[in-house]
Amino acid sequence: MPRKPADQTVHRTDILQAAATVFRERGYAGATMADIARRVRLTAGSLYHHFPAGKQDLLLAVLNVGMDNVLAQLESILAQNLPPDETLRQMITAHALAVTQNVSVGAAMVFEIRTLISLAPDDPSAAERDAFLARRATFERHFRTVIERGIQRGVFRQVEAGIFTKALLGAQNWISVWYREDGKLNGAQIAAHMAETFLAALGCPKNEGST
Numbered sequence: 001m002p003r004k005p006a007d008q009t010v011h012r013t014d015i016l017q018a019a020a021t022v023f024r025e026r027g028y029a030g031a032t033m034a035d036i037a038r039r040v041r042l043t044a045g046s047l048y049h050h051f052p053a054g055k056q057d058l059l060l061a062v063l064n065v066g067m068d069n070v071l072a073q074l075e076s077i078l079a080q081n082l083p084p085d086e087t088l089r090q091m092i093t094a095h096a097l098a099v100t101q102n103v104s105v106g107a108a109m110v111f112e113i114r115t116l117i118s119l120a121p122d123d124p125s126a127a128e129r130d131a132f133l134a135r136r137a138t139f140e141r142h143f144r145t146v147i148e149r150g151i152q153r154g155v156f157r158q159v160e161a162g163i164f165t166k167a168l169l170g171a172q173n174w175i176s177v178w179y180r181e182d183g184k185l186n187g188a189q190i191a192a193h194m195a196e197t198f199l200a201a202l203g204c205p206k207n208e209g210s211t
Contacts, residue, residue, distance in 0.1 A: 014040050015050060016065055019058040020104035028059060028112045056125050059112055060132060066105040067135050070098045074142050084150030085204050091143060092172065092195040099175045100187030106176025140165060150202065157203035168198050 018039030022031045033054055037047040051057040073094040077087060099106040116129045123129075144165040150156035172194060179190065 010040055010042060010050070012050070012061075013065075015042075015047070016058070016062050017102075017104070019055075020062045020102070020108055023059065023062070023112060024104040024107040028055065028115050031055060053125060056115075056119075059108065059115060060125060060128050062105055062108050063112070063116075063132055064135075066098070066102070066109060067132065067139065070095055071135065071139055073098070074139065078142060078146075084146055084153060084155045085199060085202075088143070088146050088150065088202075089195045089199060091146065092168070092198060093191040095169075095172050096175060096191035096194045097187050099172060100179050100190060103176040103179055106173060110173050110176060140169060143168065147202070155204070159202065164202075171198075 015036070019031075019036045022035045022039065025031075026035065032044075033047050034044040036055075036058065037044045040047075048054060051061070074091055077090045077094060080087075082090070116125075116132065119126050119129050144161050147156060147159070147161045147164060151158055151161065175190065175194075179187075185193070
């Protein structure tokens, strides 16, 4: 199939989806710019036109898009000032759905973070890496804050909020590893089960209206 020249329109979202898919299939170390370029019918040289720093640039862009999407949803939920249990239910649901809707990006969040963490302080991408990690910390803090608020109000039982948050997010992120579109449960059903499981662990009764 013919390749596109660098100046021909290729949607950035298509490039990032291709990169996320290749990272999932081959791992960051095993992926090449040529592998990614072939998915969008570009030459490797043309792909560098879009992402001059190569794979590292692409990985950061993939992770940032995933984080942008879920952070926006969480902040919209938090702005509603709902009770802690309902807030947490909606946050868990939004996160789980985001993972099932794009497992390749979710897998990059699980497996490729260590690539960024290992960057040297003087690496050209270090500042952008640090900005991403700060936003990831904000994402985790949103969950922890809601859990702590629920404990303070007696809605949730007493737990170590930091550990509980990490266990919750670890389980949610791992959905990208085992989820299959043709599996027994769809994304919405999995999200509902995850929400019920973790709210039950916090001492909340089952939501009778859930699936």
